[in-house]
Amino acid sequence: xxxxxPNRRSGCPVSVSxxxxxxxxxxxxxxxxxxxxxRTFKQFQGSGEAIATNILADRxxxxxxxxxxxxxxNPSDSRSIAYRLTQKxxxxxxxxxxxxxxGARHEETDAACAAIDVMAQNRAAILDEVRxxxxxxxxxxxxxxxxxRLPF
Amino acid sequence: xxxxxPNRRSGCPVSVSxxxxxxxxxxxxxxxxxxxxxRTFKQFQGSGEAIATNILADRxxxxxxxxxxxxxxNPSDSRSIAYRLTQKxxxxxxxxxxxxxxGARHEETDAACAAIDVMAQNRAAILDEVRxxxxxxxxxxxxxxxxxRLPF
DNA sequence: CCGGATCCGTTTCGATACTG
DNA sequence: CAGTATCGAAACGGATCCGG
Numbered sequence: 001x002x003x004x005x006p007n008r009r010s011g012c013p014v015s016v017s018x019x020x021x022x023x024x025x026x027x028x029x030x031x032x033x034x035x036x037x038x039r040t041f042k043q044f045q046g047s048g049e050a051i052a053t054n055i056l057a058d059r060x061x062x063x064x065x066x067x068x069x070x071x072x073x074n075p076s077d078s079r080s081i082a083y084r085l086t087q088k089x090x091x092x093x094x095x096x097x098x099x100x101x102x103g104a105r106h107e108e109t110d111a112a113c114a115a116i117d118v119m120a121q122n123r124a125a126i127l128d129e130v131r132x133x134x135x136x137x138x139x140x141x142x143x144x145x146x147x148x149r150l151p152f
Numbered sequence: 153x154x155x156x157x158p159n160r161r162s163g164c165p166v167s168v169s170x171x172x173x174x175x176x177x178x179x180x181x182x183x184x185x186x187x188x189x190x191r192t193f194k195q196f197q198g199s200g201e202a203i204a205t206n207i208l209a210d211r212x213x214x215x216x217x218x219x220x221x222x223x224x225x226n227p228s229d230s231r232s233i234a235y236r237l238t239q240k241x242x243x244x245x246x247x248x249x250x251x252x253x254x255g256a257r258h259e260e261t262d263a264a265c266a267a268i269d270v271m272a273q274n275r276a277a278i279l280d281e282v283r284x285x286x287x288x289x290x291x292x293x294x295x296x297x298x299x300x301r302l303p304f
Numbered sequence: 305c306c307g308g309a310t311c312c313g314t315t316t317c318g319a320t321a322c323t324g
Numbered sequence: 325c326a327g328t329a330t331c332g333a334a335a336c337g338g339a340t341c342c343g344g
Contacts, residue, residue, distance in 0.1 A: 011228075012263070013253075020259070042307080105169045107169065152166055202318095204318045205326085
């Protein structure tokens with residue numbers, strides 16, 4: 001006899017957004033897809049943050065249910081499954097960018113201060129590049145010569 | 153015999169930010185302070201989202217430990233305790249604004265679509281107003297004639 | 305192998321009752 | 325008013341197992 005957990009939240013946008021994204025992993029998965037071009041279960045597993053496989057599976061399901069990602073099976077190789085961001089998912093880029101700038105400014109992170117200032121002053125250009133890469137249908141990671149261009 | 157929960161996270165800014173803010177309540181508390189000018193424990197309790205008192209106490213402690221808010225005791229009335237955003241907390245305004253715009257665009261919320269378009273095109277002005285109100289030391293809620301000016 | 309599902313111990317959450 | 329105390333429910337983390 002398990003009662004469903006009550007969810008007495010207001011309909012304010014921030015509240016509704018946090019209902020989906022308000023945990024430690026969901027936005028991180030979206031970031032990995034967006035700027036590192038991760039597409040498979042395996043890639044997320046080894047992303048350096050060591051998410052448990054059951055949690056990862058759960059989050060991928062929830063993100064799919066929320067319409068943020070889609071799950072696709074490779075027709076030629078049925079073993080291979082790939083996840084892809086939807087437009088709704090790509091639209092999280094501004095949230096991630098602001099979170100990045102805030103963290104880099106106020107927390108101890110690996111990002112160089114100078115790089116952050118540059119990013120903060122070029123928000124629009126960065127977001128344009130992310131959108132362009134994804135709408136071309138070939139979302140390469142935001143890296144140049146094997147190095148992350150941005151310290152996401 | 154309680155082992156501390158392992159926290160094997162990268163030092164990337166987004167990851168570090170989510171370590172502090174990656175739950176369903178922290179950002180909501182910051183929003184209530186920022187746009188509704190909530191300052192007391194009691195106000196947060198009745199914010200319409202029905203946070204449990206022990207969770208609220210825990211989040212306020214964690215936000216204080218992270219330097220996002222400060223806890224102040226009224227010298228004249230020692231029973232009265234007020235919380236206030238620090239600069240680090242005010243700097244979360246862009247994150248909240250992007251989260252608001254995303255939620256309003258893509259989720260069922262109480263916010264009118266037209267209002268969101270206006271906000272999305274006036275990000276800078278909105279953030280300026282938030283900062284100005286807070287730096288005056290008298291952070292009034294973002295409301296006019298008792299109505300919320302913005303559908304946060 | 306890949307993409308999970310299952311099991312189990314630990315941690316956190318949520319609701320309510322209670323207190324200085 | 326501003327929180328604790330308590331306790332059952334849910335989420336998490338690690339390890340292992342499994343089907344294609």
